[in-house]
Amino acid sequence: MKAVIVGCGRVGAGLADELDRAGWQVLILDVSTAAFDRLPATFRGTALRGDGTDEDTLRRAGAEDADLFLSLTEGDNRNVMAAQLAIEALGARRTVAKINDPVRAEAYAHLGIAALCRTNLMTGAVLGFVGQAVPERPGIYAPVVEHTHAEDPTTGEGVTRSTEA
Amino acid sequence: MFVLVVGGGKVGYYLTKELIESGHEVALMEKDRVRAGQIADEIGSVVISHDGCEGKYLHEAGANRADIVAAVTGDDEDNLVICQMAKHHFDVPRTIARVNNPKNESLFRHLGVDEIISPTRMILGSIEQDIPVHELLHLAALGVGELEIIEARLQPGSPAIGRSALDLSVPEGCSLFGVIRDGKPTPLSAGTILAEGDKVIAIGRPDCEPALRDQLIGEPEG
Numbered sequence: 050m051k052a053v054i055v056g057c058g059r060v061g062a063g064l065a066d067e068l069d070r071a072g073w074q075v076l077i078l079d080v081s082t083a084a085f086d087r088l089p090a091t092f093r094g095t096a097l098r099g100d101g102t103d104e105d106t107l108r109r110a111g112a113e114d115a116d117l118f119l120s121l122t123e124g125d126n127r128n129v130m131a132a133q134l135a136i137e138a139l140g141a142r143r144t145v146a147k148i149n150d151p152v153r154a155e156a157y158a159h160l161g162i163a164a165l166c167r168t169n170l171m172t173g174a175v176l177g178f179v180g181q182a183v184p185e186r187p188g189i190y191a192p193v194v195e196h197t198h199a200e201d202p203t204t205g206e207g208v209t210r211s212t213e214a
Numbered sequence: 215m216f217v218l219v220v221g222g223g224k225v226g227y228y229l230t231k232e233l234i235e236s237g238h239e240v241a242l243m244e245k246d247r248v249r250a251g252q253i254a255d256e257i258g259s260v261v262i263s264h265d266g267c268e269g270k271y272l273h274e275a276g277a278n279r280a281d282i283v284a285a286v287t288g289d290d291e292d293n294l295v296i297c298q299m300a301k302h303h304f305d306v307p308r309t310i311a312r313v314n315n316p317k318n319e320s321l322f323r324h325l326g327v328d329e330i331i332s333p334t335r336m337i338l339g340s341i342e343q344d345i346p347v348h349e350l351l352h353l354a355a356l357g358v359g360e361l362e363i364i365e366a367r368l369q370p371g372s373p374a375i376g377r378s379a380l381d382l383s384v385p386e387g388c389s390l391f392g393v394i395r396d397g398k399p400t401p402l403s404a405g406t407i408l409a410e411g412d413k414v415i416a417i418g419r420p421d422c423e424p425a426l427r428d429q430l431i432g433e434p435e436g
Contacts, residue, residue: 152269
């Protein structure tokens with residue numbers, strides 16, 4: 050199983066380490082090489098400096114055909130674009146994008162991207178911890194439509210079909 | 215017509231100004247407060263000092279009744295998200311995005327942005343017109359779909375020279391439009407025998423290019 054992670058922050062580095070230990074083939078990208086200091090010395094995957102929203106960079110890094118593509122940078126829109134590139138152009142089977150704005154997170158779940166929303170996660174955690182009622186807002190919005198990428202038999206062009214899940 | 219412009223850089227600023235002058239209702243969103251204040255001082259209260267990528271503020275700016283949303287910030291990812299939010303969350307009929315990385319054009323188009331403006335591509339096209347190349351030139355992209363206007367300058371060695379323009383086997387999805395000879399446009403007819411130096415103008419999809427290149431450029435000499 051192949052995982053591509055864009056953004057080597059605490060969460061990105063932590064997931065890279067866990068997936069690597071679980072036997073995944075892991076590729077992690079960040080625009081700063083200093084970020085890779087967060088990876089443990091035991092990490093056996095590939096860490097490459099590069100912009101995860103740039104299609105050429107992702108292809109050069111070998112990010113095609115990932116079973117799992119996680120975009121976890123500090124920019125909601127960068128994450129959205131990287132995830133959509135992964136689905137539309139790089140054949141990723143599953144993507145999760147960190148989108149901290151709940152409105153955008155929900156909107157993109159409707160466009161087929163699993164949206165991880167830190168705002169909801171933390172609000173819920175804090176309210177639960179102090180014994181208040183926790184609003185029903187998911188930490189990850191599951192995709193409402195499922196994307197499948199296939200070749201159109203008549204034109205040979207790649208087409209993305211969306212079906213209500 | 216109500217136009218919502220997102221991004222108060224040079225492009226957004228002049229666009230807003232021109233739209234107001236031509237009598238349209240305009241709102242401009244610029245997240246930098248200082249920049250937003252400067253523009254507001256000059257052109258008045260149409261400026262909203264908030265991030266146009268954020269759903270809440272798009273709503274407050276009236277995105278749900280906008281006829282057009284133009285995303286003209288300097289960041290491609292922001293422009294993509296603004297257009298997608300406008301289209302899918304606020305049902306805006308027409309979205310326009312500025313794209314800096316020409317490679318992103320096809321992704322944006324595929325993801326449903328109605329119109330894509332790439333200054334990089336335009337400048338590149340203009341430079342390519344000035345230097346002798348054996349390649350096809352992209353003169354312009356046509357708004358909807360994936361059509362572009364292509365120019366091929368017939369160089370020595372082109373297999374098309376000496377043949378009638380109507381005899382060329384043009385790839386499907388592409389159509390020859392005319393010939394420019396000595397600066398004069400000429401429509402295609404059976405009597406149009408192509409000659410060195412002719413510029414053949416075609417309209418077609420980008421995937422027709424290899425076949426078109428074989429027909430019109432061939433193996434360049436030198």
